[in-house]
Amino acid sequence: MLDQTIKVDLSSTKKPKPDADKLQFGKLFTDHMFIMNYKEGQGWHDPRIVPYQPLKLDPSCVVFHYGQTVFEGMKAYVTKDGEVQLFRPNKNFERLNRSNDRLVIPQIDEEFALEALKKLVSIDKDWVPTAEGTSLYIRPFIIATQPYLGVAPSSEYMFIIIMSPVGAYYKEGLNPVKIQVEDEYVRTVKGGTGEAKTGGNYAASLKAQEISGEKGYSQVLWLDGKEHKYVEEVGSMNMFFKVDGKVITPALNGSILQGITRDSIIQLLKHWNVPVEERRISIEEIYEAAANGKLEEAFGTGTAAVISPVGELLWKNEKVVLNEGKTGEISKRLYDTLTGIQYGTEPDPFGWTVKVE
Incomplete structure (x- = not known):
């Protein structure tokens, strides 16, 4: 596991929470996001939780031109006892690393990634919807950020986790x-x-x-x-x-x-x-x-x-x-x-x- 402390910068203003019956997939995001950077020779570093915000990237970043990027999808749920839990998140981070290998992206520390995710969910716990069938969708992803127009693996990356409350997939029952x-x-x-x-x-x-x-x-x-x-x-x-x-x-x-x-x-x-x-x-x-x-x-x-x-x-x-x-x-x-x-x-x-x- 990375011997690093996750820095936390809490948002000074909170977004209003949507009504459970108005939740749409991937349209609204929580107050915070996790970011960690990678630089060749330095490795993954500077893990932090910050207010949800736009990214500032150079137009020549590798991800825009050669598609060097991977992502995952998972959810957090509120149980009948009011607890928040994840479902097999370790398998998602294992798969993320398999995707990393295929796209020639540096491996992440899976244990550290899970700890970062749990900390992020804990901070934005009040965003996990409680209505039946609803959940908090979680999107970890990695993008190649080196400013370079050349067909080669990037030397710089960002690992980011964003989260979005989502409604019940089947609002009127399990329909074929x-x-x-x-x-x-x-x-x-x-x-x-x-x-x-x-x-x-x-x-x-x-x-x-x-x-x-x-x-x-x-x-x-x-x-x-x-x-x-x-x-x-x-x-x-x-x-x-x-x-x-x-x-x-x-x-x-x-x-x-x-x-x-x-x-x-x-x-x-x-x-x-x-x-x-x-x-x-x-x-x-x-x-x-x-x-x-x-x-x-x-x-x-x-x-x-x-x-x-x-x-x-x-x-x-x-x-x-x-x-x-x-x-x-x-x-x-x-x-x-x-x-x-x-x-x-x-x-x-x-x-x-x-x-x-």
């Missing part, structure tokens, strides 16, 4: 979404940056998302970039199918993000003795299972929605309706259990939650 299978554009390929959480992956997904939205579909199901045959992710979530009593999900292959929610779902299913398998899955296999009446459920998993049930698939103009367009039994059980652990209404047999003092 309609998905279009994308067979022209690709999200990423094996050997690319798919398993890293970096901005370019998301920018590359926007065109296909725009086209599917115009057709009335809320998400895109990505296929592999080489053969356009094997299922990878849905939108920015990992994908699961329940086929003939068994839950299957694409195996991590270098182009699929190693989701923390994905891992939690797999562990829960194994804990319940529900058959679960990680392997390569072709879209043809899924459509064949649907034709044979064996495709029972499908759902995406991620931090924002936790579970996003799929009610309809469209591939090559052929529609498949799953479970009569209703949320499936296993999707509902997984959602209720995982959110229950996050909000402290269900037991946590895995030790996933971390209290914030």
